[in-house]
Amino acid sequence: MNYLSVENIAKSYGERVLFTNISFGINKDQKIAFIAKNGTGKTSMLNIITGKDSPDGGQVISRNGIRISFLSQEPDLDPNLTIEETIFASENNVLKTIQQYEKALENPDDTEAYQKAFEQMEIKNAWDFETQYKQILFQLKLDQLDQKVNKLSGGQRKRLALATILLNTPDLLILDEPTNHLDLEMIEWLEQYFAKENITLFMVTHDRYFLERVCNEIIELDHGKIYQYKGNYSYYLKKKEARLQAEQASVDKAKNLFIKELDWMRKQPKARTTKSKSRIDDFYIIKEKAHQRRKDHKIQLEINMERLGSKVVELHNVSKSFNNKKILEKYEYTFKKGERIGIIGKNGTGKSTFLNILTGSIKPDAGKVIIGETVKFGYYTQSGIVPKPEQKVIDIIKEFGEYIPLTKGRQISAGQLLERFLFDRKKQHGFVEKLSGGELKRLYLCTVLIQNPNFLILDEPTNDLDIVTLNVLEEFLMDFPGCLLVVSHDRYFMDKIVDHLFVFKGNAKIEDFPGNYSDYRVYEDSLEPIKEEEKNTNGSTKKTWRKDANPSLSYEEQKEFKRLEKEIKKLEEEKKEAEAVFATGELEGDAIDEQSVKLQRIIEELDQKTETWFELSMKMEG
Structure with missing residues (x-):
């Protein structure tokens, strides 16, 4: 399925021509890297594709209804919002449901709000998404949720923009140097995330391990032309070398033919036949091919290093x-x-x-x-x-x-x-x-x-x-x-x-x-994982979220353990209320039977959840 098509686009700045008649497509599940030398049009291409700039000619057509997100090198975020407000400011309805559930967890006494939020989580099947949401925040070190955007460093802003985009699950994600401002641990997590997720990517990156392990196609802009390689970085290097060798062989062949045809041209009489005119036209085509040269100038790094003594x-x-x-x-x-x-x-x-x-x-x-x-x-x-x-x-x-x-x-x-x-x-x-x-x-x-x-x-x-x-x-x-x-x-x-x-x-x-x-x-x-006790000694009241340091519980089990605590408390309150109704002595006939059935259901559910809670508790302590 085609998501986006670039058709015959061109871009120039004054006399400086970046590219002309460029065409390619982005299809569902492709993970494409766009490679070009600095100053030859990478940023211009991204701006044209995302609608931030217009081509001088041609057009970009995207499929109706697809959601496209763009992570730029300098994200545009509202400085007055907090981290949490920025994340939840999207139109993602599942995120809105998680937000209501998070608020309900902060007020356990409001059992009605909690029950409503819990039911919405069930209806929208938001539990898996909540797990992903927490993992993304944890991996990108976005734990101080009430921190204002205007107080964040450049790296933190980049990570927040990345988290927001990932959580909005776009159909097509366009990235400009996504690994900049990320530490090595975050880069490796993002690399694994992109490699395993069914997500369509179009990115500019210089990270060659990232190219190797994430991308399944590479598009190169080279001397104003597009070359496509159906593989990762290693495949691209091999095929590009073969392409350059083939191009050079073609030029060498044209040079030899040009010398031969040039000799023929010099010997021709002034009167031209139709046949000779056709050969003359071909001569100029051969001449152009023979005089092609790649403007591949390599940087020459040469310095006169000062002598270094024994003491450094x-x-x-x-x-x-x-x-x-x-x-x-x-x-x-x-x-x-x-x-x-x-x-x-x-x-x-x-x-x-x-x-x-x-x-x-x-x-x-x-x-x-x-x-x-x-x-x-x-x-x-x-x-x-x-x-x-x-x-x-x-x-x-x-x-x-x-x-x-x-x-x-x-x-x-x-x-x-x-x-x-x-x-x-x-x-x-x-x-x-x-x-x-x-x-x-x-x-x-x-x-x-x-x-x-x-x-x-x-x-x-x-x-x-x-x-x-x-x-x-x-x-x-x-x-x-x-x-x-x-x-x-x-x-x-x-x-x-x-x-x-x-x-x-x-x-x-x-x-x-x-x-x-x-x-x-x-x-x-x-190395074996080392258990570390996490202690909060600074008395901070900042709203934070972090992954629990319980290596014996999986993340799903940690989530279930927390949920059971809330549900057990709620069931215990319902049990007290039901028993209180019996204590009044006002029930008669069928009402006693109905209330008995209700109480028995509460007790059975409470016993079942308490038993599961104890099992997880024992596993955590072990």
């Missing part, structure tokens, strides 16, 4: 806290030449703070950070470039000098360096604010590397970079002879370039793991 960086008894939250406590580490370290951990465990302490932008509360005399940091932060108003691209580089030193005493101009980072002459003299998100990141990477660091620190370097740029960056980093310290949620990137990991566990606990990210996941999965 030493941390001695370093401690750091924010209020009562410990980041580091008497931390000790001595960096060695050539170390390649990845940093992983949940959001808020102090990864960026650690980098800022290392580079001196944040002072520790106690202890010393000793920097070797030859160390020259190159620090790629998440904040990136903050350009001045109407600043041109080339002006950013010229701030570091008109000429940039390279290896072996060579140097190049600022313009030549930008060309190596895929900024042509026209783009160099354009305004920085006109660059795409990926182009901005590429320019920022250029400014970090041209300072010739020998200790390179990268904080989420893969966000917004296209796959081609990522591959070049990885090749460069694999040959980088200095120290390397990387914070990244890109598992493919981490696996390729780091030798060991700093695992930030929270509460100032940092584990040094001897391997890459995939090695660490295998190690973690091999």
